Amino acid sequence: MPANKDSNGLPVSLHEGHKRFLEKDYARNREQFSALAKVQAPNVMWIGCCDSRVPAERILGAGPGELFLLRNVANIVPPLAADEASVGSSLHFAVDNLKVSHLVVCGHSDCGGIKALSKLGTVPMDPMLSSWVEYAVPALEDYDGDSIESLAKANVITQASHLLEYPYVAAAVEEGRLTIHTCYYEIGIGRLEEYDPVSEKWEYMVKDFS
DSSP states (O other), rough: OOOOOTTTTTHHHHHHHHIIIIIIHHTTTTHHHHTTTTOOOSSEEEEEEEOTTTHHHHHTOOOTEEEEEEEGGGGGGOGGGOOOOHHHHHHHIIIIISSSSSEEEEEETHHHHHHHHHHHSOOOOOHHHHHHHHGGGGGGGOOOSSOHHHHHHHHHHHHHHTTTSSSHHHHHHHTSSSSSEEEEEETTTTTTEETTTTTTEEEEEETTTT
């Protein structure tokens, strides 16, 4: 048996990590976890990629219960007409039940889903992957054929626009109780950028960090 696995096949590091969680984080915040067992009241829904290098809670310094998370390949929000139940039901629950005030769509550097999008129709590809990234095809209109970063950012804007096709999202935005944010995470430097639709520019969320 490999030294880094237990009898169930899970890495020992995960067992050790859970033990540290119980001894430190949970032990210091028992009342908070007890309250969370009864209800959740996040103010933000984060729609991000399932890439393991983009941990939303760690990037934002958020604690348990602060973010309602939806993660999939290339942080995609299918158009309403696609009738995609996983994304649609998560959005509905967040907006109508949890009453979140912010929807964040966040892309990132070196995204495998975006690389697949850039090669769609030109190379052999898993049919499930190709059918999924087809929801991001409009982003290709702004793709210069060279920069994956530019395509990833265009995709974030595309997916954010899809949000407004969902009636409950559009209504909440119209009523001023919901704001949509588009972000991009650069893995190598650990920084988030946010898109300003007025200036049509991307700017670092924390501008004075060096």
